[in-house]
Amino acid sequence: MNGPVVALDAVSVRYGRTLALDGVSGAFARGSLTALVGANGAGKSTLLKLVAGVLAPAAGRVIRRVERGDIAYLPQSADVDRDFPMSVDEFVLAGAWARSGPFGGVGREVRAAAAAALATVGIEGLGRRGLDELSGGQFQRLLFARLILQDAPVILLDEPFAALDAETVADLADLIRAWHAAGRTVVAALHELDLVRKLFPETLHLARATVAWGPTADVLRGAA
Amino acid sequence: MTLYDALIGPFADYGFMRRALVACLALAIGSGPVGVFLMLRRMSLMGDAMSHAVLPGAAVGFLIAGLSPWGMGLGGLVAGLLVALAAGAVSRATRLREDASLAGFYLASLALGVLLVSTRGNGRDLLHLLFGTILAVNDASLFLVGGIASVSVVALAAIYRPLVLECCDPGFLRSVDGRGALWHSAFLGLVVLNLVAGFQALGTLMAVGLMMLPATAARFWARQVGPLIAVAMAVAFASGYLGLLASYHFRLPSGPAIVLAAAGFLAVSILFGRCGGLLHRFAAELSLARREPS
Structure with a gap:
């Protein structure tokens, strides 16, 4: 049990x-x-x-x-400011917070994991797009990619x-x-x-x- | 008049113009990025309200130490932080939203500041506090403004990542990091600090000018935070340079000339900016209409 x-x-x-x-x-x-x-x-x-x-x-x-880092949370997409000037790559990398913290660097390994997460949810190649350029479905996939990177x-x-x-x-x-x-x-x-x-x-x-x-x-x- | 006389001469010939230009550069570097974050957090008007909150503290500093930049700066810093904290506390404890409670606090602050200065100072002192005198910036003020810009850039770099997340996805930030209030307070501290710097040059009524106008103009030229910050800094410095030149050649008051120059940049950006500027949108709609004739 x-x-x-x-x-x-x-x-x-x-x-x-x-x-x-x-x-x-x-x-x-x-x-x-x-x-x-x-x-x-x-x-x-x-x-x-x-x-x-x-x-x-x-x-x-x-x-x-x-621990706090062992819980991954997907907010309602309406709670995210999608007009915020941020690229898909930057957004998904926030999923590495438990490893990098507020100040730490993001290494090549984490970047590779982020790219793999985008591929897993089927939005590889959109990394340089802005959040406001994604459709509703693509944005939800992006939120899931961030969860994958959190690996919680x-x-x-x-x-x-x-x-x-x-x-x-x-x-x-x-x-x-x-x-x-x-x-x-x-x-x-x-x-x-x-x-x-x-x-x-x-x-x-x-x-x-x-x-x-x-x-x-x-x-x-x-x-x- | 040669091009040199028009564009460079005033700064080459006069020390007070050079000091004013350096002050503008420091303000651009410090206030530009802070303005970008205020805008992205939809707190543009809050910056304005907070700039007035600095006045009673600066007035107390003035009553104690006269027109000393450090005395007024310290007083302004304390008053600005107190008002920011009090407005936040009132809105948390009551039904009043933070913008409404800030509006109440800033009006009271402005009135109190004017009253305090009037008890001892003359009309000229009051004008100095309300509109600043960037052409009279001395070395002490310059060190203060430069010091604030340096601290501000380093501090903003340190809290950049949580600040971006707090603007874009606050729920997620709170789920991965329990210190949301810390980042928010640190940012408010930076806002007040930069307003104190702006106050030295542009006075309490226009301190926010080089913070918000360049940041708003930048939104029409850049799509990511880094470039937004760079454009805001450049527009702020260019506004300072052009405003000072206009003030010199046409004998205009320097503070309003600088702020109007920044407003001019905003107007040009609204019209011609490549990210959502009116002309750009008009052209895009026109080409869409041509492609799909109804």
Whole structure:
């Protein structure tokens, strides 16, 4: 039996007066592949940010059995300023932060790994383009390339499939399968229930508090 | 008048013009890059608000030490940092957004500064604090402005990587590095420091001129942060040079002449810039319309 890699102990999060998460408890087992589902405003993104260390809980505890550098977080693409004057190469290299830190250099080996990551997601050759020159699908592939470079045992994905074409969804779903097969822990917030049924063995249904958490077939029984 | 008399003579003949030009160079090197980051963080107007926040501190420095650049500089630095911290704290503790709370603080700061100077100084002192006197920059001011530019360049190079990430993808930065507040504070410190330098030359009302106008103009010429910074520095220095020349030949006040020169560069960039300038966009739309006749 795999122990938990991240555990939540009655965590609550507030934005001003609004309660975004209310007393959520549970654990993500090492090597598990979990979908976070729920309506808009149910707290899915908030929960991912909490686990990633982007937000701090107002109450309760987040217990991580891994270092900060062992968690890779994919923000919603809307949270990234795509007008920012930055090339694809520079953007993907941020994935080497755990190795380089804020000041360290980026060696030839890391650059080669970054190029390989771009190739894995199928956008090799776009390295010199600006972020504002990418299509929505290409940008999402770029976010996944940065995750690959991070090479973390725990991967958090916030709406990885929002507004993408079928081919991109299929390619990125294959990546998630490969991560799961390699024993990485993956948690993804998403709305596409068909995909959840196909891809994710575990599901956490949120509505600020936990509605249900367990095998996907049980959690989604009766859902459309 | 020969070309030499028009473009070089004033600087060759007069020490005060040379010192003013060196001050412009230092300001361009220090403030240009900071302006680029302010613009990229969508904080252009915040720089303006913060520049006014420097005034009450500079006024206290003036009351204690007279028109000493170090006294006013230190006072301005303390006041600017206090206002930046207070505005941030008020917006975190209340529903007020940071820009609104800054607007409140900067108006109060400006009024307080003018009031403080008026208690002891005369109208001329007040004009000096509000609009600066770059032609009267002495060696002490020059060392201060040059020192600030040097510190600023080194510090910005050190925090460059987290700063870029914080602008572009703040959530990701916070997930890989828990010190987001540190980078943000360091950057605000650099903004205030460069405003103190700008204040020495251009006064509290125009200190932000060589920070924001060149950075905004640069957006029309470059697509990446490095080139943006280079263009901003070049435009800032060219504005200083042309403004000083105009001020010399046409007997104009130097600070406003410099800022107007920078505004001129911005206007030219908006019209002709190759990255989204009006002419460029017009030409692109025209060629698209020709290719797809409806």
